[in-house]
Amino acid sequence: MVKSLLTPNPEYSSEIISIVNSSPYPSHMSMRLMSLELDRATVELEIENCHLQPYGIVHGGVLSTLIDTATFWSVFMIIPEDAGLVNIDLKLNYLQAVQSGRLITEGYAIRSGRSISYAEAKVFNEDNELIVHGTSTLKILPGKGLKAKARKFL
Numbered sequence: 001m002v003k004s005l006l007t008p009n010p011e012y013s014s015e016i017i018s019i020v021n022s023s024p025y026p027s028h029m030s031m032r033l034m035s036l037e038l039d040r041a042t043v044e045l046e047i048e049n050c051h052l053q054p055y056g057i058v059h060g061g062v063l064s065t066l067i068d069t070a071t072f073w074s075v076f077m078i079i080p081e082d083a084g085l086v087n088i089d090l091k092l093n094y095l096q097a098v099q100s101g102r103l104i105t106e107g108y109a110i111r112s113g114r115s116i117s118y119a120e121a122k123v124f125n126e127d128n129e130l131i132v133h134g135t136s137t138l139k140i141l142p143g144k145g146l147k148a149k150a151r152k153f154l
Helices: 008-023 024-029 060-076
Strands: 030-034 040-046 082-092 102-112 115-122 131-144
Touching: 008 024, 008 030, 024 030, 024 060, 030 060, 030 102, 040 060, 060 082, 060 115, 060 131
Parallel strands: none
Antiparallel strands: 030 040, 040 102, 082 131, 102 115, 115 131
8 A cells, every 4th residue: 555645535536437428438448437446446337249259258458457557547547637548568477267247457556656656456256256457557748637627645
């Protein structure tokens, strides 16, 4: 868990969740950013037919997207308001196949430095069984912040 002297603005978090959930790729994937906290994020996806590969299980790319998204947003609230992020690596372990239901992904910031951050995420099915575990290294991009009306920190 990452400690910070800054207090996130709940209004900013709500605004970012709305921006993310109405943007093209999350909409296309039918995934939703559900919560955004200082060092964690939750992403959910209701499995649809378009998420399945020919064997009738969720495609690895869908699961990779969930890990990528949850790790990214778990670090986002820690970085400076004017900064953005980019994932520079992603490691996954597929632990169990899944065919239907809701997937819940919990992302956690493990370390956030001035230029590099590290996070992990876990995807669970509706029965709270671990489906995928992953980690990501993220690079902080000064001057590439996401524009919002509210201030990021109180």
